[in-house]
Amino acid sequence: DIQMTQSPSSLSASVGDTVKITCRASQTVSNYLNWYQQKAGKAPKVLISVGSTLQSGVPSRFSGSGSGTDFTLTISGVQPEDSATYYCQQSLNIPRTFGQGTVVEV
């Protein structure tokens, strides 16, 4: 199985800060890397697919980069509504595996 490791596990940011969350895969996943946002009591929602493609309706302050084994989710100018847990997920292999999550408090 491909192991996904996120860092940090949690962070606190002020409104307007730039936040970076990293995700490392235990083996290359090419660009088969997706990012999800989960707000408290809600189901996850896809933010970014295939490493860097912003999903429709997602604010442009979210961006994704990376390929191979190392990926980054960046929130440029974080807003209070961005308080959530963020997960990376590889879609190269079965089982699909997720990072452990990063809690972002704004």
Added chain:
Amino acid sequence: EVQLVESGGGLIQPGGSLRLSCAASGFSLSSHWMHWVRQVPGKGLMWVSRISQDGSTTTYADSVKGRFTISRDNVKNTVSLLMNSLRVEDTAFYYCVREVAANWFDPWGQGTLVSVSS
């Protein structure tokens, strides 16, 4: 609107069985692989199972293999997860998800809670 709605969760004793259902609307179910993902309350996400567009191929996480069975009815627009020999560690929210472009999961259902306890 593309939507997935799960049902069937509840409290069940260890060793019991439960069938979860997922009702799909707003898209052609027969065009997509469908998956189940679970989440222990307050914890991370774990992939459980998937089924191909025509139901001919199914795959399971090692922890549920032999106990869970995924199925689908493309006429009724439903996906099901039959869970047998339930264990305390199966307690979680179970999400039905659509796979898009052999890649990401979108949308996710609202989730249904399965609690396994004596």
